Amino acid sequence: MSGDTLAVYRVLLEQPSFLLRSRFSDLCAYLKLPEEAVTVELGRLREFGLLVPRWNTRDEEYPLHPSVGLERLATQRQKQLDALTDELQHDRLTAGQFVADYTEFLAERTARDVEVFEGRELAYERMQQFRPTKSAWGMLPYVDGDFPDAKPNQSPDQPLLERGVETRYLVAETQMKHRVFKEGYFFYFSEYGAKVRTTPSLPMKLLIFDGESAVMGIDPDDTSVGAVVHHSRTVVRLAEEMFLKYWENADDAFGDSTPRRTRGVTPQEGELLKLLVQGATDEQVARKLAVSMRTVRRIVAKLSEQVGASGRFELGVRAAQRGWVD
Template identity: 50%
Template sequence: MFESLGLSQESLDLYRLLLQRPELALTANRPLLCAELKLPEEQVEARLKHLRDMEFLASRWNDNGDEYPVDPALTLERLATKRQSMIGDLTEQLESDRLRASEFISDYNRFLVQNSVPDVEILDDVDKANLRMQHFYPTKSMWGMVKPGPLTTPPTDNFADQHIMARGAECRYLASESQLKSRIGQEWVEFLRDVGGKLRVVPSVPFKLVIFDGESAVMPLDPDRYEAGAVVHHSKAVVRMAIEMYEHYWRQADRSFERTPEPGELSAQESEFLRFLVQGATDEQVARKLGVSMRTVRRMAAKLGEQVGASGRFELGVRAAQRGWVD
């Protein structure tokens, strides 16, 4: 059906199956996929590699290293455009394939049902969020806050944002301080520097956030449960608030990563810990917000408590306020 686009019928059948049942693209479900296709693992892996090479598979939005099938509206149009620029004598066949692709997309729409109200899109699971993110085509800027928590996936050559940078759009990234202390974090620092991304570091970020061209803001439905999906805001008021929040973090980030505190001076991470403490956050909540372990939070509390002579959390908060460490 799409042979002129370089997509065999076997690969198309696998792609259609993954679109209808995206959970089969998870690495953990590879045995289920082999059983569904009635093929040995090596043949299935070869077909998956074919789809991956053609950019029909991409890394998932929740950064866990698994893959998902990219929206056909993007993959098929991208292939068609590429082939059209290379092979002029296939124009007629390509037009026919585009019509068939439209039918394919219409058939798939029932698997991508979005609840929406004016200026807001509700994507109530991760797969819908993954697919929706593929539809954004920023030409001016993409600003992102990296999801709190350890970085588990190293950078690769097929990093999707490189296409955005290649169009001349500014790509900014805000990450928490703890994320870049790992080996993978340092790899991301070097990688983003090489490809032209702008990275700054803060003690913590509130949740994952992406702002496209200053016109749309994507954030999780539930900051504590990323698997719940995402919400896309287009209203000027909400997007403006997201931009102002991002700009605040971006300005405050200048000293957080490059400057080492003097002896006896609070680090940016310690200041953030105290801010959460006086707000009444539990150790578990502080650890999640800072992207560190419970052990690190307790060690930080013990160090600061000894520094000010406090015997407990409440007294530490009081003495920190007396010293002007917190507002």
């Protein structure tokens, strides 16, 4: 109800005689409104039920008492609000069901793309279920002291090699210093056609089967936590790109065993310097290079003496000056 409508209603309540046809012009003059505007406001009062015909006098109207008229309007508005509330509740229920359905759809789709296996045993059991027919690539960081219990011919990789599945292993350089690996496992597999390359460090354990599934640890620094299997094409492709980048820069494990020297340092030393410059701790460096803390400190001491550095920061600066790190 507008202010003009309410003003007309108030005047008619106070002076009902203005409703007589003979006094219409007086009403307009009193309200200081044009006749067209007053006619419109009277029509609105009739729509609101505040201006009603007299039951005992033909063609005459009177303003309904506000205690009745306004209460009736309030009741009508309450019904409208109740209807809107019911409609809103219905819309909320509909929206909630829509969200629930969509969430379920996403969960089902995600479940198809990702498998999570907590604990080393469950992860190992899932690995045995893979039956690749084309390729099996493995990025295998080495943890100091972690030697296989079984013989090479008892490895689950043996059937893959016998079927002619393209098999690639990326391992840490330090891993090939142990006879059990170089003269045992990896040499045995290479005899069956597996390709083995070494690199100073590896970021995580990664397995890729047929270019369709990528397996990596829940925690890249602790394989005992479990594994995640990704089937999403995007994730698998990223895993392949990372593997191939390391593969291209790696050395043949059974080629010349003399460490390459790049700009005055071996690949392992260069990787160690890069990690130090990035702010890695000795523990992090040891884990990345798959060596002991003692080995890290020995290499740091050797390089520091070589360049005349008195600390890790100065070693990084002098190594950068010599072009040993980018």
